[in-house]
Amino acid sequence: MRLSRKEQVFMALLGAAAASGLSVLILILVEATNVLLPADTKFGIVFDAGSSHTALFVYRWPADKQNNTGVVSQALACRVEGPGISSYTSEPAQAGESLQACLGEALALIPQAQHRETPMFLGATAGMRLLSRKNSSQARDIFAAVSRTLSQSPVDFQGAELLAGRDEGAFGWITINYLLGRLVQYSFSGEWIRPPEGVLAGALDLGGASTQIAFTPEGPILDESTQASFRLYGYSHSIYTHSHLCFGxxxxxxxxxxxxxxxxxxxxxxxxxxxxxxxxxxxxxxxxxxxxxxxxxxxxxxxxxxxxxxxxxxxxxxxxxxxxxxxxxxxxxxxxxxxxxxxxxxxxxxxxxxxxxxxxxxxxxxxxxxxxxxxxxxxxxxxxxxxxxxxxxxxxxxxxxxxxxxxxxxxxxxxxxxxxxxxxxxxxxxxxAGGGDIGWTLGYMLNLTGMVPARAPAEGRAQSLLVWVAGVALVALMLVTILGAAGVQLFWPRKAGRSGLGSGSRPDPAGP
Missing domain, CATH: 3.30.420.150 (Exopolyphosphatase. Domain 2)
Structure with missing residues (x-):
């Protein structure tokens, strides 16, 4: 059957609408895939160089959610054989060598393609603080030795650092509240809200050489040297924290x-x-x-x-x-x-x-x-x-x-x-707590990588899903509009001709 001119126009419009709609849908679905399918995983490594021993922790998180809450998880905990690095005063090179076995475990866990983009940190605590006080030259030699060893690894070594006691306590406080999901919560109404102050947990840490306490006091903190202030997820926190050296x-x-x-x-x-x-x-x-x-x-x-x-x-x-x-x-x-x-x-x-x-x-x-x-x-x-x-x-x-x-x-x-x-x-x-070891290392990594943002987390996945839904609705509306316009052009004149309008005939004077 041969199509009329108007029917050909209608079919052309229908084809154009279908092609454009299909193209837009493909683009939207590609974006939706980023929302609905699992994201790539990123990793971070932290060495906890304590006074009595050293431990390595590997953390992982979805790459598209590093500024959201509750996404960082512990992938590996490895205890380094031997004493803490502060014990290697006579043979500093062995302090670096002692880290190799645990580092090997971490590298085996992390995909090789991601080694270069994986940050690695070493934080030393009270044992090295005491050694720095006793013999700063020996402490520098040990830091140099571990830095040489770790810088030769294929990951992105960010350096070895001596943590201040106050920071050790503060990072422990961040860690425990992050693991418990108490820094920020997602409400049933779909909004990020600040949990009540009463749900924030204090941290009590007893190491080999020092002990730390960190908590949110009921009243003001009267000694600024014991105060640590953060802006996390858009909310300000002021905590009391103190490290008692020699009380480990x-x-x-x-x-x-x-x-x-x-x-x-x-x-x-x-x-x-x-x-x-x-x-x-x-x-x-x-x-x-x-x-x-x-x-x-x-x-x-x-x-x-x-x-x-x-x-x-x-x-x-x-x-x-x-x-x-x-x-x-x-x-x-x-x-x-x-x-x-x-x-x-x-x-x-x-x-x-x-x-x-x-x-x-x-x-x-x-x-x-x-x-x-x-x-x-x-x-x-x-x-x-x-x-x-x-x-x-x-x-x-x-x-x-x-x-x-x-x-x-x-x-x-x-x-x-x-x-x-x-x-x-x-x-x-x-x-x-929350599937991870409690300590200062997670809070330390979150701070150095900027993964606990100062601003409130954007509802990225929810917003992307809304964009996807709105896009689908827009394409559907566009198709209906095009098809409707084409239908009017094709069928309305035929209907009018059968009733006498527009055909040159006069209306029936005895009409209804």
């Missing part, structure tokens, strides 16, 4: 022993924090190498000291209290110890690192009240050494020190930081 677990144990030696300068030391029946010998020379040990060293540092445990938790607590200067805060409500300003603790806290490891060993991470925790630790300290050894096989390295560590944590949190019977319940002893 390992340095506490060294200072405790030095104090006991000073009070009883004999070849045999009866140690109240070790279990009865425990016996060991050590050289005094190593004890006084730390800048944290400020007691007078004995004249004969070459002599070996024999230590016998007595399992006396009461005497152990008395010795631990000597490590603090509580009298300097007498009469001052907003004071921790050693004259350090601290507002009253408030809100929920997450205690990690050695806080967690010690209480996890003692089975005290289930929210037990303060009285129960105190009684449990005292009972543990009073067990004979033979019974403790039999109960915990394979844990010989740290086993003699859990009594002192447990009592020290109680003293630090209760008498030092000021947690009472009532506020103790607000402390969660945890290693992980």
């Amino acid at each position: 677990r390992d340095q506490m144990l060294a200072r405790l022993l030095a104090g006991l030696v000073q009070s009883s300068p004999a070849a045999l030391l009866r140690h109240p924090c070790h279990h009865s029946g425990y016996r060991t010998t050590l050289s005094l020379a190593a004890l006084y190498e730390s800048p944290c040990v400020q007691t007078t060293a004995p004249r004969n540092l070459t002599q070996e000291l024999t230590i016998e445990g007595t399992g006396n938790p009461g005497a152990c607590v008395s010795a631990i209290r000597q490590l603090f200067n509580f009298s300097s805060c007498r009469g001052r409500e907003e004071c921790a110890f050693n004259g350090v300003y601290q507002p009253p603790v408030q809100g929920q806290f997450y205690a990690f690192s050695n806080f967690y490891y010690t209480f996890h060993f003692l089975n005290l991470t289930s929210g037990q009240p303060l009285g129960t925790i105190n009684a449990t630790i005292w009972e543990f300290c009073q067990r004979p050494w033979k019974l403790v050894q039999a109960s915990y096989p394979g844990q010989q390295r740290w086993l003699p020190d859990y009594c002192a560590s447990g009592l020290y944590i109680l003293t630090l949190l209760h008498e030092g930081y000021g947690f009472s019977e009532a506020t103790w319940a607000s402390i969660e002893f945890r290693k992980q």
Whole structure:
């Protein structure tokens, strides 16, 4: 059947509309694919060079959402073999070599094509802060050695840095609140909103050489040196943060022993924090190498000291209290110890690192009240050494020190930081939250890569989806309009001719 001229015009318009509509739809669907399909993954590497050991963390996130919340996840955690890098003073090159195995694991995980664009950082904390204070030349040599090793890797090494204590506490605060999703939340109405101040968690970190506390106080922060301010996701945060150098677990144990030696300068030391029946010998020379040990060293540092445990938790607590200067805060409500300003603790806290490891060993991470925790630790300290050894096989390295560590944590949190019977319940002893390890490394990487934006996150995926829907509606409207116009051109004259209008005939005078 041969088409009329008007029908040919209609078919041409229909073809043009279909072609243009199909082209626009393809472009919109390509854009929609970016919205609806999984995005490429990016990676970041952080070395945590602590006083007792180094750890590597690999983080990953969808490439199209780096400025949104809750998208960064931990892909790998690797503990470096050997001590912390501050221990390699005589052989700095080995500090760099010690990192190779964990770095190899990270490179195997990250696709080779993405190695060059993957940022890598090394942050050193209290161990290197102490070494820098004691011998800055040795500290520089170690930093140079690890930088040489890491700069030879195929990833984008951004450098090795010595973290200030305040920053270590602040980055821990960012990490825990990021992992918990408490910096910003997405409401049911489709808007990014700021969570109530009360949901922000405080951070309690106990390392080998220092301890950090960071939280949002109820009132103003009166000492600017303890204040850290951030603008995250369009909201301002002002937190209290302080790092107490020499109050980490390992340095506490060294200072405790030095104090006991000073009070009883004999070849045999009866140690109240070790279990009865425990016996060991050590050289005094190593004890006084730390800048944290400020007691007078004995004249004969070459002599070996024999230590016998007595399992006396009461005497152990008395010795631990000597490590603090509580009298300097007498009469001052907003004071921790050693004259350090601290507002009253408030809100929920997450205690990690050695806080967690010690209480996890003692089975005290289930929210037990303060009285129960105190009684449990005292009972543990009073067990004979033979019974403790039999109960915990394979844990010989740290086993003699859990009594002192447990009592020290109680003293630090209760008498030092000021947690009472009532506020103790607000402390969660945890290693992980939201699928990632709690520590300063995630907050550090987020800060250096700009992945926690100062401005509120744009609803990128939601906006792209709206654009897609609007585009589809626009194409549909365009097709209807074109087809409608073509239909009018083709069919309206025929309909009019059948009724007599426009055909040259006159209307029926007897019409309806």
